[in-house]
Amino acid sequence: MFGYLTHRILVMIPTLIAISLIxxxxxxxxxxxxxxxxxxxxxxxxxxxxxxxxxxxxxxxxxxxxxxxxxxxxxxxxxxxxFGYSFEYELPVTEVVGDRLWLTAIVSFATILFIWAVSFPIAIYSATHQYSAGDYALTFLGFLGLATPSFLLALVLLYFANVWFGTSIGGLMDPRYVDAPWSLDKVLSVLEHLWIPVIVIGTAGTAAMIRRLRANLLDELHKPYVVTARAKGLSPRRVLWKYPLRMALNPFVSDIGNLLPQIVSGAAIVSVVMSLPTTGPMLLQALRSQDMYLAGSFLMFLAVLTVVGVFLSDLALALLDPRIRLTGGTTR
Incomplete structure (x- = not known):
């Protein structure tokens, strides 16, 4: 195990260097x-x-x-x-990014929690109640979530958040906290505004994960080892949680390396529509103006997320599925 970890970490170094060159x-x-x-x-x-x-x-x-x-x-x-000097802002890149990187990380982490917390119960129910009225209703909602453009959903939620809750339209905090130092009131203001971009960004990902987990779980539930477990008298809940659900999670654990960078880079349009102070709009502007060091730093940030995410997903897969071994060779 230690040898595998050392090898993977050493491989990550030339990988990141090659990505920086590209x-x-x-x-x-x-x-x-x-x-x-x-x-x-x-x-x-x-x-x-x-x-x-x-x-x-x-x-x-x-x-x-x-x-x-x-x-x-x-x-x-x-x-x-x-990380160099931003030509457009005439400041070091670290100063230009500032709170944007932290706010992007907060939005991304909250979105991932939202996707997993919503999609897993729905997918499990839909798979264990196949072709029921609830399954059809949830399937319809899933397709609706996939088909709805994120920017349109953002505009709708911004309107209702302002009308129903009095939340200021756009941004991740009230305007009076934008340049203010961090305090409890500023954190509460961020939490007040956070649910809107989390729902908007996470809707499409939630709908897609529901469909994938439902399909994987249905495939596992019809395999012989599940039929055998039921024949031995195990309760339906124990049969579900013991192996089928664990096996159905493999594709999602393996996607950890792609999930974070997809959320960070894929939320650029939503960030522009909602005036979010995240890295997406700044990255687009840096690429348009050829602000080399600023754009390169953002892209390297996404690369690090991908490489580290793939590394963590490989370790999680080995813990989740005993059939996966981290060492080569065959056993007799």
């Missing part, structure tokens, strides 16, 4: 750089920029260096905790 190359693929985009925007407004000042800015930001040197500067900076 990320840097992709960001650099569009012609020009941030200053080129800035000059084009100024020219479209009829403004001009002094070429001497442009050359000074290019030297200040390090854009006059070779691409390989820029990449190495960014890579070794990240190892020291320095």
């Amino acid at each position: 990320t840097f190359v992709i960001i650099q693929l569009p012609p020009g750089d941030y200053l080129t985009t800035l000059v084009m925007e100024m020219q479209s407004r009829g403004e001009t920029i002094d070429q001497g000042r442009l050359a000074m800015l290019r030297e200040t930001y390090g854009l006059d260096r070779p691409l390989a040197e820029q990449y190495l500067y960014w890579l070794f900076g990240m190892l020291r905790g320095d």
Whole structure:
């Protein structure tokens, strides 16, 4: 076990380095750089920029260096905790991100809890009561959740939250707490606003997980070992919880590596509609303006979530399913 953990951790290091190189190359693929985009925007407004000042800015930001040197500067900076300088905000990336990263983590974690807490009871009921009225009703709600656009649901919930509960429209807190230091009142304001984006972002994921878990559990419930357990006189609840449900959970545990980055990156449109101070809108703007270090830092954050999530899912699968072994070879 220790050897497996060591091997996986050592593999993660070159994986992240390769991802950082690919990320840097992709960001650099569009012609020009941030200053080129800035000059084009100024020219479209009829403004001009002094070429001497442009050359000074290019030297200040390090854009006059070779691409390989820029990449190495960014890579070794990240190892020291320095994620570079945001051209657009004229601040270090760590200062630009600020509370956005924490708020994104809060929204993502709450959304995952919502998805699992809602989908599992519904899926278990739907699988154990196949073709019942409740199964048909829950199936209809699941398809409705998959078909409803997230931005439309966001607009509807924002309206009703303002009319019924008096919650201010947009954002994750009352406007008076945006620039205020963290306090109990600010935390309570975040909790007051948090349920809206959690429901909006989690609805599609909940509906999809209900359908998948229902299908997997139905497949397990019709296998011979379940029939044998029932024939031995085990209670239906014990038969369900002992093996079929554990086996049906395998695909979801293996998806931990994809779940977090999908929620963080997939909520960008909802964040724009609801004016959420999360990383999604900032990442889109950084990519549009070719703010290299800011966009690259966000993408590396998603990469780390994916790599670490896959590692944790592999360990959880080994604990969940005794048929999975972490060592190679065969046993006789």
